[in-house]
Amino acid sequence: MHHLPLSVFCVTRHLAASRTHTQLLSNLLYHNSPTSPPSYSTSNRSYEAEILLSPTMRLTIPHTSSHIGNLGVMHETKVVGLDAGEHTTSDGETVGVPHSALTEIHRQMVIIVPCKDEPPETIEGVLCGIPAACLILLVSNSDRDAECDGFQAEVDMLDRFCRYSHRRAMAVHQKDPAASAAIRNAGMPELIGNDGTVRNGKGEGMILGLAVVAALLPEMRYVGFVDADCKIPGSPHEYCRAYAAGFASSPHSDDDHIMVRLRWAAKPKVRNGRVDFTVTEGRSSRVVNAWMNRVLGLLWERTETNGLPTTIDCERIISTANAGEHALTMSLALKMRMAGGYAIEPFHFVDLVERQLRSPSLTPSTSVSSNQSVLTESSINTLDMTPIRILQIRTINPHMHTETDDDHIHNMWKAGLGTMYHHLLPLCAVDDHLSESVSDLRREMLDFVKEQDRLVEGRKPQVLGASAAQPIQGPFSHEIVPRPRVYPPLETLDLAMLQQVLNRSGWCESLRRIGEGWRHVSKP
Numbered sequence: 343m344h345h346l347p348l349s350v351f352c353v354t355r356h357l358a359a360s361r362t363h364t365q366l367l368s369n370l371l372y373h374n375s376p377t378s379p380p381s382y383s384t385s386n387r388s389y390e391a392e393i394l395l396s397p398t399m400r401l402t403i404p405h406t407s408s409h410i411g412n413l414g415v416m417h418e419t420k421v422v423g424l425d426a427g428e429h430t431t432s433d434g435e436t437v438g439v440p441h442s443a444l445t446e447i448h449r450q451m452v453i454i455v456p457c458k459d460e461p462p463e464t465i466e467g468v469l470c471g472i473p474a475a476c477l478i479l480l481v482s483n484s485d486r487d488a489e490c491d492g493f494q495a496e497v498d499m500l501d502r503f504c505r506y507s508h509r510r511a512m513a514v515h516q517k518d519p520a521a522s523a524a525i526r527n528a529g530m531p532e533l534i535g536n537d538g539t540v541r542n543g544k545g546e547g548m549i550l551g552l553a554v555v556a557a558l559l560p561e562m563r564y565v566g567f568v569d570a571d572c573k574i575p576g577s578p579h580e581y582c583r584a585y586a587a588g589f590a591s592s593p594h595s596d597d598d599h600i601m602v603r604l605r606w607a608a609k610p611k612v613r614n615g616r617v618d619f620t621v622t623e624g625r626s627s628r629v630v631n632a633w634m635n636r637v638l639g640l641l642w643e644r645t646e647t648n649g650l651p652t653t654i655d656c657e658r659i660i661s662t663a664n665a666g667e668h669a670l671t672m673s674l675a676l677k678m679r680m681a682g683g684y685a686i687e688p689f690h691f692v693d694l695v696e697r698q699l700r701s702p703s704l705t706p707s708t709s710v711s712s713n714q715s716v717l718t719e720s721s722i723n724t725l726d727m728t729p730i731r732i733l734q735i736r737t738i739n740p741h742m743h744t745e746t747d748d749d750h751i752h753n754m755w756k757a758g759l760g761t762m763y764h765h766l767l768p769l770c771a772v773d774d775h776l777s778e779s780v781s782d783l784r785r786e787m788l789d790f791v792k793e794q795d796r797l798v799e800g801r802k803p804q805v806l807g808a809s810a811a812q813p814i815q816g817p818f819s820h821e822i823v824p825r826p827r828v829y830p831p832l833e834t835l836d837l838a839m840l841q842q843v844l845n846r847s848g849w850c851e852s853l854r855r856i857g858e859g860w861r862h863v864s865k866p
Protein backbone atom coordinates (compact mmCIF):
# COMPACT_ATOMS: atom_id res chain seq x y z
CA MET A 343 0.00 0.00 0.00
CA HIS A 344 1.25 3.45 -0.89
CA HIS A 345 0.19 6.64 0.77
CA LEU A 346 0.56 9.54 -1.58
CA PRO A 347 2.48 12.48 -0.22
CA LEU A 348 -0.39 14.92 -0.35
CA SER A 349 -1.64 15.35 3.14
CA VAL A 350 -0.80 19.02 3.27
CA PHE A 351 -2.62 21.10 0.73
CA CYS A 352 -2.38 24.82 0.89
CA VAL A 353 -1.83 27.85 -1.27
CA THR A 354 1.68 29.11 -0.73
CA ARG A 355 3.42 32.42 -1.18
CA HIS A 356 6.45 31.18 -3.05
CA LEU A 357 4.64 29.73 -6.08
CA ALA A 358 5.68 31.65 -9.15
CA ALA A 359 2.91 33.57 -10.81
CA SER A 360 4.14 32.46 -14.21
CA ARG A 361 3.33 28.82 -13.50
CA THR A 362 0.41 27.20 -15.23
CA HIS A 363 -2.55 26.09 -13.21
CA THR A 364 -1.81 22.44 -13.67
CA GLN A 365 1.75 22.81 -12.48
CA LEU A 366 0.52 24.75 -9.52
CA LEU A 367 -2.09 22.17 -8.71
CA SER A 368 0.38 19.32 -8.96
CA ASN A 369 2.70 21.20 -6.72
CA LEU A 370 -0.03 21.72 -4.20
CA LEU A 371 -1.05 18.09 -4.32
CA TYR A 372 2.23 16.32 -4.35
CA HIS A 373 4.72 18.49 -2.53
CA ASN A 374 4.28 19.40 1.06
CA SER A 375 4.90 23.11 1.39
CA PRO A 376 5.20 25.49 4.30
CA THR A 377 1.82 26.81 5.29
CA SER A 378 1.38 30.50 4.66
CA PRO A 379 -1.41 32.80 3.57
CA PRO A 380 -2.10 33.12 -0.17
CA SER A 381 -0.37 35.91 -2.03
CA TYR A 382 -2.09 38.19 -4.52
CA SER A 383 0.22 39.63 -7.11
CA THR A 384 -0.80 42.89 -8.74
CA SER A 385 1.94 43.07 -11.35
CA ASN A 386 1.60 39.53 -12.78
CA ARG A 387 -1.38 37.35 -13.40
CA SER A 388 -1.89 35.71 -10.04
CA TYR A 389 -2.76 32.05 -10.32
CA GLU A 390 -3.08 31.74 -6.58
CA ALA A 391 -5.85 34.30 -6.56
CA GLU A 392 -7.52 32.81 -9.60
CA ILE A 393 -7.48 29.35 -8.11
CA LEU A 394 -9.34 30.70 -5.14
CA LEU A 395 -11.91 32.46 -7.28
CA SER A 396 -12.78 30.14 -10.15
CA PRO A 397 -15.38 27.41 -9.65
CA THR A 398 -13.90 24.00 -9.05
CA MET A 399 -14.55 20.38 -9.77
CA ARG A 400 -13.96 18.36 -6.64
CA LEU A 401 -12.56 14.85 -6.39
CA THR A 402 -11.61 12.64 -3.52
CA ILE A 403 -7.87 12.15 -3.28
CA PRO A 404 -6.48 8.69 -4.07
CA HIS A 405 -4.68 7.81 -0.87
CA THR A 406 -3.62 4.35 -1.94
CA SER A 407 -2.24 2.76 -5.04
CA SER A 408 -0.95 -0.61 -6.18
CA HIS A 409 2.24 -1.18 -8.12
CA ILE A 410 3.92 -3.64 -10.40
CA GLY A 411 7.32 -2.33 -11.31
CA ASN A 412 6.86 1.16 -12.74
CA LEU A 413 3.12 0.83 -13.18
CA GLY A 414 1.05 2.47 -10.46
CA VAL A 415 -2.70 1.92 -10.30
CA MET A 416 -4.45 4.46 -8.09
CA HIS A 417 -7.40 3.04 -6.23
CA GLU A 418 -10.79 4.46 -7.13
CA THR A 419 -11.54 8.07 -6.31
CA LYS A 420 -14.80 9.83 -6.98
CA VAL A 421 -16.19 13.10 -8.18
CA VAL A 422 -17.86 14.81 -5.24
CA GLY A 423 -18.70 18.14 -6.83
CA LEU A 424 -19.24 19.19 -10.44
CA ASP A 425 -18.91 22.82 -9.44
CA ALA A 426 -17.79 22.91 -5.88
CA GLY A 427 -17.42 26.67 -5.60
CA GLU A 428 -14.31 28.56 -4.71
CA HIS A 429 -12.66 26.20 -2.28
CA THR A 430 -9.70 24.64 -3.99
CA THR A 431 -7.85 24.00 -0.79
CA SER A 432 -7.85 20.45 0.41
CA ASP A 433 -8.80 18.99 3.72
CA GLY A 434 -6.63 15.98 2.92
CA GLU A 435 -9.67 14.06 1.68
CA THR A 436 -10.69 16.00 -1.41
CA VAL A 437 -9.13 18.33 -3.93
CA GLY A 438 -10.74 21.08 -5.96
CA VAL A 439 -9.55 21.63 -9.52
CA PRO A 440 -10.33 25.13 -10.78
CA HIS A 441 -12.23 25.62 -13.98
CA SER A 442 -9.28 27.43 -15.52
CA ALA A 443 -7.03 24.39 -14.92
CA LEU A 444 -9.58 22.14 -16.61
CA THR A 445 -9.81 24.48 -19.59
CA GLU A 446 -6.04 24.65 -19.90
CA ILE A 447 -5.97 20.87 -20.31
CA HIS A 448 -9.06 20.75 -22.52
CA ARG A 449 -7.37 23.11 -24.98
CA GLN A 450 -4.79 20.40 -25.52
CA MET A 451 -7.26 17.53 -25.62
CA VAL A 452 -8.97 15.75 -28.51
CA ILE A 453 -12.14 13.86 -27.69
CA ILE A 454 -12.61 10.93 -30.05
CA VAL A 455 -16.22 9.82 -30.44
CA PRO A 456 -16.48 6.35 -32.03
CA CYS A 457 -19.90 5.90 -33.61
CA LYS A 458 -21.76 3.31 -35.58
CA ASP A 459 -25.29 3.87 -36.79
CA GLU A 460 -26.50 5.99 -33.88
CA PRO A 461 -29.11 8.56 -34.89
CA PRO A 462 -27.26 11.85 -35.60
CA GLU A 463 -29.38 13.62 -32.96
CA THR A 464 -28.12 11.17 -30.31
CA ILE A 465 -24.52 11.88 -31.33
CA GLU A 466 -25.28 15.61 -31.33
CA GLY A 467 -26.44 15.32 -27.71
CA VAL A 468 -23.05 13.81 -26.83
CA LEU A 469 -21.17 16.53 -28.71
CA CYS A 470 -23.17 19.22 -26.88
CA GLY A 471 -21.80 17.86 -23.62
CA ILE A 472 -18.14 18.01 -24.68
CA PRO A 473 -16.51 21.14 -23.23
CA ALA A 474 -15.94 23.91 -25.76
CA ALA A 475 -12.16 23.92 -25.44
CA CYS A 476 -11.81 20.27 -26.55
CA LEU A 477 -11.39 19.38 -30.19
CA ILE A 478 -13.84 16.73 -31.38
CA LEU A 479 -12.96 13.87 -33.73
CA LEU A 480 -15.84 11.69 -34.87
CA VAL A 481 -14.68 8.27 -36.06
CA SER A 482 -17.57 6.65 -37.81
CA ASN A 483 -18.25 3.13 -38.97
CA SER A 484 -21.84 3.88 -39.89
CA ASP A 485 -23.41 2.31 -42.94
CA ARG A 486 -22.87 4.14 -46.18
CA ASP A 487 -24.84 3.26 -49.23
CA ALA A 488 -26.22 5.21 -52.13
CA GLU A 489 -29.71 5.43 -50.67
CA CYS A 490 -28.75 6.13 -47.09
CA ASP A 491 -25.32 7.53 -46.30
CA GLY A 492 -25.18 7.51 -42.51
CA PHE A 493 -21.79 9.20 -42.51
CA GLN A 494 -23.02 12.10 -44.64
CA ALA A 495 -25.90 12.61 -42.19
CA GLU A 496 -23.33 12.71 -39.36
CA VAL A 497 -21.19 15.22 -41.22
CA ASP A 498 -24.24 17.42 -41.87
CA MET A 499 -25.03 17.29 -38.17
CA LEU A 500 -21.41 18.08 -37.29
CA ASP A 501 -21.42 21.01 -39.68
CA ARG A 502 -24.53 22.47 -38.05
CA PHE A 503 -23.19 21.78 -34.56
CA CYS A 504 -19.92 23.59 -35.32
CA ARG A 505 -21.77 26.52 -36.88
CA TYR A 506 -24.08 26.96 -33.90
CA SER A 507 -21.37 26.47 -31.30
CA HIS A 508 -18.57 28.31 -33.17
CA ARG A 509 -16.15 25.45 -32.74
CA ARG A 510 -14.01 23.09 -34.75
CA ALA A 511 -14.31 19.35 -35.30
CA MET A 512 -12.97 16.59 -37.51
CA ALA A 513 -14.57 13.45 -38.90
CA VAL A 514 -13.26 10.35 -40.63
CA HIS A 515 -14.87 7.12 -41.76
CA GLN A 516 -13.35 3.77 -40.83
CA LYS A 517 -13.95 2.41 -44.33
CA ASP A 518 -12.29 5.27 -46.18
CA PRO A 519 -10.14 3.44 -48.76
CA ALA A 520 -7.51 6.18 -48.97
CA ALA A 521 -7.19 6.65 -45.21
CA SER A 522 -6.96 2.86 -44.84
CA ALA A 523 -4.25 2.64 -47.51
CA ALA A 524 -2.36 5.42 -45.75
CA ILE A 525 -2.44 3.46 -42.48
CA ARG A 526 -1.25 0.34 -44.25
CA ASN A 527 1.59 2.12 -46.01
CA ALA A 528 2.62 3.99 -42.92
CA GLY A 529 3.33 0.65 -41.27
CA MET A 530 0.22 -0.93 -39.75
CA PRO A 531 -1.08 -3.49 -42.27
CA GLU A 532 -2.50 -5.47 -39.33
CA LEU A 533 -5.31 -2.95 -38.97
CA ILE A 534 -6.49 -3.54 -42.53
CA GLY A 535 -8.98 -6.29 -43.36
CA ASN A 536 -9.51 -8.33 -46.49
CA ASP A 537 -11.59 -5.58 -48.09
CA GLY A 538 -8.59 -3.24 -47.96
CA THR A 539 -10.10 -0.95 -45.32
CA VAL A 540 -9.70 -0.62 -41.56
CA ARG A 541 -11.28 -3.62 -39.86
CA ASN A 542 -14.65 -3.33 -38.16
CA GLY A 543 -14.63 -2.89 -34.40
CA LYS A 544 -14.77 -0.20 -31.78
CA GLY A 545 -11.09 -0.68 -30.91
CA GLU A 546 -10.06 -0.44 -34.55
CA GLY A 547 -12.03 2.83 -34.90
CA MET A 548 -10.30 4.20 -31.81
CA ILE A 549 -6.87 3.26 -33.18
CA LEU A 550 -7.69 4.98 -36.48
CA GLY A 551 -8.72 8.06 -34.48
CA LEU A 552 -5.47 8.00 -32.53
CA ALA A 553 -3.47 7.71 -35.76
CA VAL A 554 -5.28 10.75 -37.18
CA VAL A 555 -4.54 12.74 -34.03
CA ALA A 556 -0.88 11.69 -34.01
CA ALA A 557 -0.43 12.61 -37.68
CA LEU A 558 -2.55 15.73 -38.00
CA LEU A 559 -2.74 17.18 -34.51
CA PRO A 560 0.71 16.55 -33.05
CA GLU A 561 0.43 19.57 -30.78
CA MET A 562 -2.32 17.85 -28.77
CA ARG A 563 -1.14 16.33 -25.49
CA TYR A 564 -4.23 14.44 -24.35
CA VAL A 565 -6.82 12.25 -25.96
CA GLY A 566 -10.10 11.07 -24.48
CA PHE A 567 -12.91 8.80 -25.66
CA VAL A 568 -16.64 9.20 -25.27
CA ASP A 569 -19.22 6.74 -26.63
CA ALA A 570 -21.67 8.19 -29.15
CA ASP A 571 -24.76 6.49 -27.77
CA CYS A 572 -24.98 8.23 -24.40
CA LYS A 573 -28.47 9.70 -23.97
CA ILE A 574 -27.73 12.33 -21.34
CA PRO A 575 -25.52 15.22 -22.58
CA GLY A 576 -24.58 16.10 -18.99
CA SER A 577 -22.75 12.78 -18.64
CA PRO A 578 -20.08 13.31 -21.33
CA HIS A 579 -19.65 16.82 -19.95
CA GLU A 580 -18.71 15.36 -16.61
CA TYR A 581 -16.54 12.67 -18.23
CA CYS A 582 -14.41 15.27 -20.01
CA ARG A 583 -14.10 17.40 -16.89
CA ALA A 584 -13.14 14.33 -14.86
CA TYR A 585 -10.43 13.47 -17.41
CA ALA A 586 -8.94 16.93 -17.07
CA ALA A 587 -9.28 16.91 -13.29
CA GLY A 588 -7.43 13.58 -13.22
CA PHE A 589 -4.56 14.97 -15.29
CA ALA A 590 -4.51 18.25 -13.38
CA SER A 591 -4.24 16.53 -10.04
CA SER A 592 -1.49 14.20 -11.18
CA PRO A 593 1.95 15.76 -11.41
CA HIS A 594 3.43 15.35 -14.86
CA SER A 595 5.55 16.89 -17.50
CA ASP A 596 5.08 16.88 -21.26
CA ASP A 597 5.94 13.29 -22.01
CA ASP A 598 4.51 11.59 -18.98
CA HIS A 599 2.42 8.47 -19.08
CA ILE A 600 -0.95 8.87 -17.45
CA MET A 601 -4.31 7.30 -18.07
CA VAL A 602 -7.62 8.34 -16.49
CA ARG A 603 -10.35 5.70 -16.52
CA LEU A 604 -13.91 6.33 -15.48
CA ARG A 605 -16.40 4.21 -13.67
CA TRP A 606 -19.96 5.39 -14.13
CA ALA A 607 -21.99 6.18 -11.02
CA ALA A 608 -24.71 3.88 -12.31
CA LYS A 609 -25.78 2.05 -15.41
CA PRO A 610 -29.53 2.40 -15.10
CA LYS A 611 -31.69 -0.44 -16.34
CA VAL A 612 -35.36 -0.45 -17.22
CA ARG A 613 -37.08 -3.07 -15.09
CA ASN A 614 -40.80 -3.62 -15.00
CA GLY A 615 -41.41 -0.26 -16.60
CA ARG A 616 -39.22 1.60 -14.10
CA VAL A 617 -35.69 2.96 -14.42
CA ASP A 618 -33.50 1.33 -11.81
CA PHE A 619 -30.57 3.59 -10.88
CA THR A 620 -29.12 1.20 -8.33
CA VAL A 621 -27.11 -0.85 -10.84
CA THR A 622 -23.58 0.36 -10.26
CA GLU A 623 -21.63 -2.11 -12.36
CA GLY A 624 -22.41 -3.09 -15.96
CA ARG A 625 -23.04 -6.72 -16.85
CA SER A 626 -19.69 -7.02 -18.60
CA SER A 627 -17.68 -4.95 -16.11
CA ARG A 628 -18.92 -7.13 -13.26
CA VAL A 629 -17.30 -10.19 -14.82
CA VAL A 630 -14.12 -8.62 -16.21
CA ASN A 631 -13.32 -6.57 -13.08
CA ALA A 632 -13.67 -9.64 -10.88
CA TRP A 633 -11.38 -11.78 -13.04
CA MET A 634 -8.85 -9.03 -13.56
CA ASN A 635 -8.57 -8.55 -9.81
CA ARG A 636 -8.01 -12.26 -9.36
CA VAL A 637 -5.33 -12.38 -12.04
CA LEU A 638 -3.58 -9.24 -10.88
CA GLY A 639 -3.93 -10.54 -7.35
CA LEU A 640 -1.48 -13.27 -8.36
CA LEU A 641 0.93 -10.69 -9.62
CA TRP A 642 0.84 -8.51 -6.56
CA GLU A 643 1.60 -11.61 -4.55
CA ARG A 644 4.38 -12.48 -6.86
CA THR A 645 5.98 -9.07 -6.75
CA GLU A 646 5.60 -9.16 -2.99
CA THR A 647 7.56 -12.38 -2.79
CA ASN A 648 10.21 -10.71 -4.93
CA GLY A 649 10.45 -7.99 -2.33
CA LEU A 650 8.92 -5.42 -4.67
CA PRO A 651 6.08 -2.99 -4.00
CA THR A 652 2.78 -4.67 -3.40
CA THR A 653 -0.79 -3.88 -2.53
CA ILE A 654 -3.89 -4.48 -0.44
CA ASP A 655 -7.45 -5.68 -0.95
CA CYS A 656 -6.84 -7.43 -4.24
CA GLU A 657 -10.53 -7.83 -4.99
CA ARG A 658 -11.21 -4.14 -5.43
CA ILE A 659 -8.13 -2.65 -7.03
CA ILE A 660 -9.41 -2.63 -10.59
CA SER A 661 -12.88 -1.15 -10.98
CA THR A 662 -12.49 0.11 -14.55
CA ALA A 663 -11.42 -2.91 -16.60
CA ASN A 664 -14.04 -2.06 -19.24
CA ALA A 665 -13.79 1.71 -19.11
CA GLY A 666 -15.14 2.78 -22.51
CA GLU A 667 -14.74 6.29 -21.16
CA HIS A 668 -11.05 6.94 -20.63
CA ALA A 669 -8.36 9.45 -21.53
CA LEU A 670 -4.59 9.30 -21.75
CA THR A 671 -1.58 11.37 -22.59
CA MET A 672 -0.71 11.09 -26.28
CA SER A 673 2.77 10.17 -25.19
CA LEU A 674 1.36 7.01 -23.59
CA ALA A 675 -1.19 6.36 -26.34
CA LEU A 676 1.57 6.18 -28.95
CA LYS A 677 3.59 3.63 -27.03
CA MET A 678 0.90 1.15 -26.07
CA ARG A 679 -0.22 -1.85 -28.01
CA MET A 680 -3.98 -1.78 -28.42
CA ALA A 681 -6.47 -4.58 -28.93
CA GLY A 682 -9.34 -4.64 -31.37
CA GLY A 683 -13.08 -4.56 -30.73
CA TYR A 684 -14.29 -4.39 -27.16
CA ALA A 685 -11.07 -5.96 -25.87
CA ILE A 686 -9.35 -2.61 -26.22
CA GLU A 687 -9.99 -1.30 -22.72
CA PRO A 688 -9.21 -4.43 -20.65
CA PHE A 689 -6.14 -4.92 -22.82
CA HIS A 690 -4.76 -1.54 -21.71
CA PHE A 691 -4.12 -3.07 -18.29
CA VAL A 692 -2.80 -6.26 -19.83
CA ASP A 693 -0.34 -4.45 -22.08
CA LEU A 694 0.99 -2.25 -19.31
CA VAL A 695 1.34 -5.11 -16.84
CA GLU A 696 2.88 -7.37 -19.47
CA ARG A 697 5.56 -4.77 -20.14
CA GLN A 698 6.43 -4.74 -16.47
CA LEU A 699 6.59 -8.53 -16.36
CA ARG A 700 8.86 -8.62 -19.36
CA SER A 701 11.07 -5.92 -18.00
CA PRO A 702 14.47 -7.37 -17.06
CA SER A 703 14.46 -5.25 -13.92
CA LEU A 704 11.40 -7.07 -12.61
CA THR A 705 11.83 -10.60 -13.89
CA PRO A 706 15.42 -11.35 -14.81
CA SER A 707 14.68 -15.07 -15.05
CA THR A 708 11.41 -14.94 -16.90
CA SER A 709 11.15 -17.91 -19.21
CA VAL A 710 8.11 -16.74 -21.12
CA SER A 711 8.48 -16.73 -24.85
CA SER A 712 7.09 -13.85 -26.85
CA ASN A 713 5.17 -15.91 -29.38
CA GLN A 714 1.95 -14.32 -30.68
CA SER A 715 3.11 -11.06 -29.27
CA VAL A 716 3.98 -7.97 -31.21
CA LEU A 717 5.74 -6.62 -28.16
CA THR A 718 9.15 -6.05 -29.68
CA GLU A 719 12.25 -5.20 -27.72
CA SER A 720 12.09 -1.60 -28.88
CA SER A 721 8.44 -1.16 -27.97
CA ILE A 722 9.09 -2.53 -24.49
CA ASN A 723 12.01 -0.27 -23.95
CA THR A 724 10.16 2.95 -24.65
CA LEU A 725 7.81 2.37 -21.75
CA ASP A 726 9.16 0.02 -19.19
CA MET A 727 11.65 2.35 -17.61
CA THR A 728 9.29 5.27 -17.07
CA PRO A 729 6.57 5.61 -14.45
CA ILE A 730 3.05 4.98 -15.70
CA ARG A 731 0.07 6.04 -13.63
CA ILE A 732 -3.53 4.92 -13.99
CA LEU A 733 -6.23 6.90 -12.21
CA GLN A 734 -9.69 5.44 -11.70
CA ILE A 735 -12.46 7.94 -11.09
CA ARG A 736 -16.09 7.32 -10.30
CA THR A 737 -18.50 9.84 -11.79
CA ILE A 738 -21.61 11.43 -10.33
CA ASN A 739 -23.67 11.09 -13.51
CA PRO A 740 -25.11 7.77 -14.59
CA HIS A 741 -24.50 6.42 -18.08
CA MET A 742 -27.72 5.93 -20.01
CA HIS A 743 -27.15 4.48 -23.43
CA THR A 744 -28.65 2.12 -25.95
CA GLU A 745 -29.33 -1.09 -24.08
CA THR A 746 -27.66 -4.03 -25.77
CA ASP A 747 -28.72 -7.67 -25.86
CA ASP A 748 -27.30 -10.55 -23.85
CA ASP A 749 -25.21 -11.92 -26.72
CA HIS A 750 -23.41 -8.58 -27.09
CA ILE A 751 -22.61 -8.49 -23.38
CA HIS A 752 -21.59 -12.14 -23.39
CA ASN A 753 -19.12 -11.54 -26.21
CA MET A 754 -17.86 -8.35 -24.59
CA TRP A 755 -16.88 -9.94 -21.29
CA LYS A 756 -15.44 -12.94 -23.10
CA ALA A 757 -13.27 -10.55 -25.12
CA GLY A 758 -12.10 -9.04 -21.81
CA LEU A 759 -11.30 -12.47 -20.34
CA GLY A 760 -9.50 -13.40 -23.56
CA THR A 761 -6.97 -10.63 -23.00
CA MET A 762 -5.98 -12.24 -19.70
CA TYR A 763 -6.31 -15.85 -20.77
CA HIS A 764 -4.05 -15.52 -23.79
CA HIS A 765 -1.68 -12.74 -22.78
CA LEU A 766 -1.39 -12.18 -19.08
CA LEU A 767 -1.93 -15.54 -17.45
CA PRO A 768 0.73 -17.37 -19.50
CA LEU A 769 3.21 -14.70 -18.46
CA CYS A 770 2.48 -15.08 -14.77
CA ALA A 771 3.74 -18.66 -14.59
CA VAL A 772 7.36 -17.82 -14.07
CA ASP A 773 8.08 -19.97 -11.05
CA ASP A 774 6.84 -23.32 -9.77
CA HIS A 775 4.75 -21.87 -6.99
CA LEU A 776 2.89 -19.51 -9.30
CA SER A 777 2.76 -21.91 -12.16
CA GLU A 778 0.31 -24.07 -10.23
CA SER A 779 -1.97 -21.15 -9.27
CA VAL A 780 -1.87 -19.83 -12.81
CA SER A 781 -2.82 -23.19 -14.30
CA ASP A 782 -5.67 -23.48 -11.80
CA LEU A 783 -6.94 -20.01 -12.59
CA ARG A 784 -6.68 -20.54 -16.32
CA ARG A 785 -8.58 -23.80 -16.07
CA GLU A 786 -11.19 -22.13 -13.89
CA MET A 787 -11.58 -19.32 -16.41
CA LEU A 788 -12.01 -21.78 -19.24
CA ASP A 789 -14.61 -23.75 -17.26
CA PHE A 790 -16.42 -20.53 -16.42
CA VAL A 791 -16.62 -19.53 -20.08
CA LYS A 792 -17.75 -22.99 -21.13
CA GLU A 793 -20.45 -23.00 -18.47
CA GLN A 794 -21.70 -19.54 -19.41
CA ASP A 795 -21.71 -20.51 -23.09
CA ARG A 796 -23.76 -23.56 -22.20
CA LEU A 797 -26.24 -21.49 -20.20
CA VAL A 798 -26.63 -18.97 -23.02
CA GLU A 799 -27.17 -21.72 -25.54
CA GLY A 800 -29.68 -23.33 -23.21
CA ARG A 801 -31.68 -20.11 -23.06
CA LYS A 802 -31.90 -19.84 -26.83
CA PRO A 803 -34.94 -21.32 -28.57
CA GLN A 804 -34.03 -24.81 -29.74
CA VAL A 805 -34.47 -25.66 -33.40
CA LEU A 806 -35.93 -29.12 -33.86
CA GLY A 807 -33.38 -31.58 -35.19
CA ALA A 808 -30.44 -29.24 -34.52
CA SER A 809 -27.23 -30.83 -33.26
CA ALA A 810 -25.82 -30.23 -29.78
CA ALA A 811 -25.22 -26.60 -28.87
CA GLN A 812 -21.87 -25.21 -30.00
CA PRO A 813 -20.00 -22.73 -27.82
CA ILE A 814 -20.41 -19.13 -28.92
CA GLN A 815 -17.37 -17.98 -30.83
CA GLY A 816 -15.62 -14.74 -29.99
CA PRO A 817 -15.57 -12.05 -32.63
CA PHE A 818 -11.95 -12.59 -33.62
CA SER A 819 -11.22 -16.15 -32.76
CA HIS A 820 -12.49 -19.68 -32.97
CA GLU A 821 -11.16 -20.48 -29.54
CA ILE A 822 -13.55 -20.91 -26.64
CA VAL A 823 -11.97 -17.98 -24.87
CA PRO A 824 -11.45 -15.54 -27.75
CA ARG A 825 -7.94 -14.44 -28.51
CA PRO A 826 -7.80 -10.68 -28.95
CA ARG A 827 -6.42 -9.14 -32.07
CA VAL A 828 -3.48 -7.04 -30.88
CA TYR A 829 -1.99 -4.16 -32.86
CA PRO A 830 1.52 -2.74 -32.54
CA PRO A 831 2.11 0.66 -30.91
CA LEU A 832 1.31 3.67 -33.09
CA GLU A 833 4.80 5.01 -32.57
CA THR A 834 5.97 2.33 -35.00
CA LEU A 835 4.07 4.12 -37.79
CA ASP A 836 5.72 6.54 -40.16
CA LEU A 837 3.68 9.49 -38.93
CA ALA A 838 5.28 11.99 -41.31
CA MET A 839 4.21 9.84 -44.25
CA LEU A 840 0.73 9.42 -42.77
CA GLN A 841 0.42 13.16 -42.32
CA GLN A 842 1.50 13.81 -45.88
CA VAL A 843 -1.02 11.40 -47.34
CA LEU A 844 -3.93 12.43 -45.11
CA ASN A 845 -3.24 16.07 -45.94
CA ARG A 846 -3.13 15.46 -49.69
CA SER A 847 -5.94 17.56 -51.03
CA GLY A 848 -9.05 15.57 -51.99
CA TRP A 849 -7.31 12.25 -51.24
CA CYS A 850 -9.25 10.97 -48.24
CA GLU A 851 -12.87 11.58 -49.14
CA SER A 852 -14.21 11.13 -45.62
CA LEU A 853 -11.62 13.16 -43.75
CA ARG A 854 -13.29 16.46 -42.84
CA ARG A 855 -12.16 19.51 -40.97
CA ILE A 856 -15.29 21.38 -39.99
CA GLY A 857 -15.68 24.83 -38.47
CA GLU A 858 -13.46 27.86 -38.39
CA GLY A 859 -9.86 28.42 -37.49
CA TRP A 860 -8.07 25.45 -39.04
CA ARG A 861 -4.44 26.37 -39.39
CA HIS A 862 -1.63 24.73 -41.29
CA VAL A 863 -0.73 21.49 -39.53
CA SER A 864 2.67 21.25 -37.92
CA LYS A 865 5.02 18.33 -38.52
CA PRO A 866 4.54 15.30 -36.22
Ligand code: GDD
Binds near residue numbers: 458483624627665746
Ligand atom coordinates in the same frame (compact mmCIF):
# COMPACT_ATOMS: atom_id res chain seq x y z
N1 GDD B 1 -16.03 3.73 -35.11
C1 GDD B 1 -16.63 2.66 -34.60
N2 GDD B 1 -16.44 1.45 -35.21
N3 GDD B 1 -17.39 2.77 -33.50
C2 GDD B 1 -18.00 1.67 -33.03
C3 GDD B 1 -17.86 0.40 -33.63
C4 GDD B 1 -17.05 0.30 -34.81
O1 GDD B 1 -16.89 -0.75 -35.43
N4 GDD B 1 -18.58 -0.49 -32.91
C5 GDD B 1 -19.14 0.21 -31.90
N5 GDD B 1 -18.79 1.51 -31.97
C6 GDD B 1 -19.18 2.62 -31.10
C7 GDD B 1 -20.66 2.66 -30.86
O2 GDD B 1 -21.29 3.33 -31.90
C8 GDD B 1 -20.75 3.38 -29.52
O3 GDD B 1 -20.75 4.77 -29.67
C9 GDD B 1 -19.46 2.98 -28.84
O4 GDD B 1 -18.59 2.45 -29.83
C10 GDD B 1 -19.70 1.93 -27.77
O5 GDD B 1 -20.30 0.80 -28.38
P1 GDD B 1 -21.54 0.06 -27.70
O6 GDD B 1 -21.92 -1.06 -28.60
O7 GDD B 1 -22.58 1.03 -27.31
O8 GDD B 1 -20.83 -0.57 -26.45
P2 GDD B 1 -21.47 -0.86 -25.02
O9 GDD B 1 -22.30 0.26 -24.57
O10 GDD B 1 -22.05 -2.20 -25.01
O11 GDD B 1 -20.13 -0.91 -24.15
C11 GDD B 1 -19.46 0.28 -23.82
O12 GDD B 1 -19.21 0.28 -22.46
C12 GDD B 1 -18.33 -0.76 -22.01
C13 GDD B 1 -18.17 -0.61 -20.51
O13 GDD B 1 -19.32 -1.01 -19.88
C14 GDD B 1 -18.17 0.35 -24.65
O14 GDD B 1 -17.58 1.62 -24.49
C15 GDD B 1 -17.19 -0.71 -24.21
O15 GDD B 1 -15.94 -0.53 -24.91
C16 GDD B 1 -16.98 -0.65 -22.71
O16 GDD B 1 -16.14 -1.70 -22.32
Ligand code: MG
Binds near residue numbers: 569571743744
Ligand atom coordinates in the same frame (compact mmCIF):
# COMPACT_ATOMS: atom_id res chain seq x y z
MG1 MG C 1 -23.35 1.72 -25.45
